[in-house]
Every structure is written in C-alpha cells, then in structure tokens.
Amino acid sequence: MPPLFSRFKKLTLTLSLAASFSLIAASAHSMTSDNELPDLGASALGTLSIEKERRLGHIIYDQLRGQTAILQDPLIIEYLNDLGNKLVAKSEDVNFPFTFFGVNNNQINAFAFYGGFIGVHTGLIAKADNESQLASVLAHEIAHVTQRHLARGKEAANNRAPLTLAGIVGSILLAAINPQLVMASMMATSAGTQQAMINYTRGNEQEADNIGMNILANAGYDPYASAEFFAKLQEQIRYKADIPAFLITHPLPESRVTDARLRAMQFEKKFYADSLEFMLVKARINARYVRSEYDKIKDLTNLIDKSSGNKKFALQYELLLRLVDDEQFDKAFELWESLVKVAPNNLYLLDTYSDLAIAAKKPELALEALSKAYKIKPNNYVVTMNYANVALEAKMPDRAIELLEYYLLNKPRDLLATQMLVDAYKDSKNMAKYNITKGELFALMARYNEAITFLDRALAMLGKNDNAEINRIQALKYQYRERQQYIKDIKGTI
Structure with missing residues (x-):
C-alpha cells in the first residue's frame, strides 16, 4: 500500500477525465443525501426552491467528483471547510450547509454552484499573498450562493431559452477543468442561456463584492484584501496574454477595483496575521501540487535560514515534504524529529510521519503515534485516514476495516474512506x-x-x-x- 498522499493522488488521477463536448452532453447523475431524486422537470420552471437548489448541487457535485481532479487530501479538505465555515458563520441568508472542496488546477480560480458547493483551485491558494486574500475570494463566492445569484440567473435564462441539466453541469464542469473553454462552449451552443449560469452580471458581482467584504471583516479578516487581490489579477492581465481563470467568470472593470478600495476605507487599517494552518496548507500545495518558485531543496534551505517564527516552521514543513517525496529518508526523519519537538500534536506533521514511515518501509513506527492521536481525536478525518492507511501497510486490514467502517457511519459519502475500505476488504480476502x-x-x-x-x-x-x-x-x-x-x-x- 502507498503512503496516504500517493493513495489519494492516484484516486484523483483515476477520476480525472479530459473535458470533451461529449462529456458535457453526458447525462448528469444524482446521489442525494436523503436518497430522493429532485423534481427537475417542467414543474420546476419557476423560481428554484431552496430544497431543489440543494439537491441540484448534489447532482453537480457527484458529476464533478467522477470527472474532475477534485482533491481527496484530508488536510486541505479540513482547512478549506474550517475557513469557509468560519466565513459562513458570519453570513446572512444561509439556507443550507456549505461544502468546500479543492480542485487540483494551477490557475487562480474559485467557483460556486447550487446548494452551497464552492470549489477552490490549488493555484488560488498557492498564489494568495495572505490568508485574507484567500478568504476574500471565498466570502465573495459565499455571497453569490446566499444571494441565490445562480437561482435568479436560472429564472432569467428560462425566460429566454430553456436550461438543460446537462448544459448546466457541462458549463460548471468546464469552469472547474479549464475556464477558458467556457467561452468556446457558450459560442458553440445555444449558450446565451449557459452564459447566464456561469457569467454573473455586473449587478451580481457588485452585490457579492459588497456582502463578501462585510462577511470578510465580520469573520476577522482584512477587508482591504479584496482590493489587493483584484490588483494582483490586474497585474496578470497587464503582463500576460492569458486572462486569469477567475476573471472569465468574474469580470473585473477598473471601477470594481476602485469600489473595493473605497468600501474598505470604512474599516480600520491594521495588521492581520496569517494562521499557521494557512501557511502549512500553502506549503503543502507548493511541495506537492503546484511546486513553488523554490524548486531546488538548496534554495528552500537558504530561505529557511532567513526566516523565523511560523513562516520558518511552514517552510521547514515544505522541506520535509520534499525530502520524503525525494526519498531522502534519513534527512526527513531528522527534520521531523526537530519539528515535532516544537509542535508535538500537529496533524500536518503526523500525516507526514505516516507517509515517511510507509515510504521508508517502516509502517510500524507510525502505529503508536496514530493510536495515541486517535484516542485524543477519535474519528478525526486526518487521523483516521492515516491510521487506516498505516494499518493496511502493516498488514492489519481488520484494524483498518474497523476504523473505516466506524468513520463511514458518520460520513457515508466520503470517497477516500470508501476507496480505502475497498482495499482493506481485498487485503482481508x-x-x-x-x-x-x-x-x-x-x-x-x-x-x-x-x-x-x-x-x-x-x-x-x-x-x-x-x-x-x-x-x-x-x-x-x-x-x-x-x-x-x-x-x-x-x-x-x-
């Protein structure tokens, strides 16, 4: 059995398919949480109800999960949902639980669709200068959902031409895989209606900007980060031929940047520290998904020597991941031991220790640490997935089955846990x-x-x-x- 990262990376790659028009035209499928199918036929021509919107979100998410590179990385999943729900807690008009997920794509982008589902590209996290910039994008997408811009866009589009389920799923699927293809899809089909689903109006963008900034500030993040992020995107437009993915679905006129700066001025200008979790997730993405500018371990080591505090710790974590992936196990064990003295209960280090023990063909080293962590945090996603994976590698499939079956009682729709349970049953014959x-x-x-x-x-x-x-x-x-x-x-x- 591979380290956990290799396992979910393999699962992600297996599910990732090319974005073709035959795929867009394919039927959308559903597996809703209450085992009922939404009524999306002629009777749904009016305003999309809250319940129908939520169920439609499940249909689209299942379609995406089987056809795009949605991340199955427990640490990134937990971070995005912790950050996202912190923002949701400060939002109004929340009608259903939100689900935040990562997409393995180097472009700066995020997108929302029906029912509180919000996708975040790894490229957005990697290129955000600080946590508030990332939070500003999530707050903006949350506002699109709470203000039901998609549902309202559906109603407006239906007044022009009918919207098919396959067309909606196809457009969102393109936005997830390659936003540049969205425009081509719209021009090649009867997609004036699809454009209403993907391309928000200026009015919707302004409303999402206003509400998003209030969410951002109320949740304890820097309201000036929105204008900073817009300025970052403008720089990309100025010096590159390609339009950033985020701008394809979120147009950025000059007035929008100015408005963001003016709105931010109503808030006090002060320093906002990034959380250690943000720094560690960014380091993880740099090491394993997008590769930071410090491609050489020597360059990263030099940067560590010039850093201090949480920034230094996060860079050392990135170095640790690279040492593991480059199979420099002795150096990795040495660095891990020094870091765990500073943060003995850090789940990022525990996850890497599990990968390191398995990669070095010494899975038994991680069993005791994971057993202790599981007693402290039973059914925690990161701990459980790593514990089950190490148990499988240590030829203990019955223990893995016990852990995974118990976890899936509460999270029956978890893809990675289900895949691991498949492997555990196979190992147990x-x-x-x-x-x-x-x-x-x-x-x-x-x-x-x-x-x-x-x-x-x-x-x-x-x-x-x-x-x-x-x-x-x-x-x-x-x-x-x-x-x-x-x-x-x-x-x-x-």
Missing part, C-alpha cells in the same frame, strides 16, 4: 464485502452501471445465510436503477 463496497464507491461517482456490476458479483458469492446482506444489495440495485431511469427520463428543463 473478504471478496463479497470488497465487491459491495466497490459498487458503493462507483455509486458515489454516479457511475451506476459499474456499481451494479460489482453488486451482482457480490450476490454470486453470498449464500442462504446471508439474507440480510442480499436484501440490502437488492435494495441498492433498485435505487441505482431508479436513478439511472430517472436521469434518462429527464428531457425537460430545469
């Missing part, structure tokens, strides 16, 4: 459970034909004494076929 869980994994990505195939394999392995499990599998097959048929029957509009 429980092929019936392996096939059932493999089917559930494909269902999480709305790939129902493959899901049903694996469920059928499981049925062939069960006997007369497995009635409860047989009944459960038959129920799952019925649900998956029902969803498939429902999607095929959608010929109307949203």
